Amino acid sequence: MLSHINLLFYFGKLVETGSYTLIAAYFEITQPTITVAIKRLTKNFNDPLIIKKIARAS
Structure with a gap:
């Protein structure tokens, strides 16, 4: 379980x-x-x- 401080x-x-x-790479955990x-955090x-900004190919 993720602690609040980690969040x-x-x-x-x-x-x-x-x-x-x-x-994910910095904390050595998965992107999910x-x-x-x-x-x-969003829910809390x-x-x-x-x-998020959506990058579009031109």
Whole structure:
């Protein structure tokens, strides 16, 4: 189970890097673990926290 402090570390690193993949590599965990952590924070704060930008090929 993810601790609340880990969730905040993951979120902070996501804001810093903007990349789920880089965070997973940095903390040596899987990308789905990061996704679950951010979703958990989103639910706890009842706020989207992160707004994804969709990259489109031109």
